[in-house]
Structure formats: structure tokens, C-alpha cells
Amino acid sequence: MFILGFAGCIGALRENTFLLKFFSVFLGIIFFLELTAGVLAFVFKDWIKDQLYFFINNNIRAYRDDIDLQNLIDFTQEYWQCCGAFGADDWNLNIYFNCTDSNASRERCGVPFSCCTKDPAEDVINTQCGYDARQKPEVDQQIVIYTKGCVPQFEKWLQDNLTIVAGIFIGIALLQVRRAP
Numbered sequence: 001m002f003i004l005g006f007a008g009c010i011g012a013l014r015e016n017t018f019l020l021k022f023f024s025v026f027l028g029i030i031f032f033l034e035l036t037a038g039v040l041a042f043v044f045k046d047w048i049k050d051q052l053y054f055f056i057n058n059n060i061r062a063y064r065d066d067i068d069l070q071n072l073i074d075f076t077q078e079y080w081q082c083c084g085a086f087g088a089d090d091w092n093l094n095i096y097f098n099c100t101d102s103n104a105s106r107e108r109c110g111v112p113f114s115c116c117t118k119d120p121a122e123d124v125i126n127t128q129c130g131y132d133a134r135q136k137p138e139v140d141q142q143i144v145i146y147t148k149g150c151v152p153q154f155e156k157w158l159q160d161n162l163t164i165v166a167g168i169f170i171g172i173a174l175l176q177v178r179r180a181p
Contacts, residue, residue: 031176038169053151056085060093063112074114076150080157083115086149088134088141091115099134109135115145 004026011019041048063070077083084090091097091111099109111130133145141147158165 027176053085056150057090057093060090063094064096074112077114080150080153081146082148082150082153083111083146084149085151088145088147111145
């Protein structure tokens, strides 16, 4: 990025045609790569969905291993009001939250606090609200935790904001095309 910006800036200042051609060609390559990525994302959306599911499940396995990853998952689940990749039962992949009889963890059959529905009357976050949440019947679970998965919630968000997302991508593409000398 630095080299490309440097070539464009110096090429324009010094009126160096070689640097300007270098800048223009690589800007065009980047534009067509972005365009190709957008088309491929549309064509292979099921593959991307599977990769997202795989990514979330791998991160669920390592939830307590990395504090930054834990914060990312908690933020995602709170923002999209979701739990797990496709539902709360995805937390069986984590050694602390799985429902096996051999699991002695206090968090057994639970979910992280970020899966819990928020009570507007409470000022302090109850970090233990997800304990034993998945042992309850599904009707009772819906009162305490989010039962929708993050992959479907992300798809819903993308569909709801498709015009905005497409507008941003088109705006970036137009800026790149307009900026190319």
C-alpha cells in the first residue's frame, strides 16, 4: 500500500510517467481483484457460509484460551443477539460448556453471558446468567438466552443492510476508477 501510494504521489509530483503507469496498472489490478472477489462471494455464498460456520466453531472451541478471541465472540453475540454458529448447542464444542457427564465445570450445559437476553432494569451484567441454560426446555431457554445462531443472524443483517453494503462497495469502486489517471 505504501509503495503504491508513494508511486502515485511521486509520479504526480515529478510527472514521472513510469511511476504513474505503475500506479495506474496496480490500481486497476486491485479494482478487478475486488470486483472478482465480490462476484465470487455471490456465486460461492454457500461455501462462504460453511467457512464462517467452521470459523465460528473453531473459535468456540478456543473460547477460554484467548481473551481477545473471547471478547470478539462476546461482542458478536451481544451485537447480533445470537448464540453459537447455528444455535446455543454449538457450545457443546467447548470443553467448559459441553453437556457430557464427564464435564465437572460449573459452566456445564451453559453458555457465555453474551448469549443471555438483557434485562433493561439491570445495570450490572450478570456473568452467570448462562449457567445451566441449555438444560432447560427450549421454551424456557428463549426467555433466558438467544437461541438463534450467529450465521443466520449475520445473513439477516446482510440482507437488511444490502443496499448500504452495496452502496459502500460501489462508492469505493467509483472512487478507485475515478482516481486512476
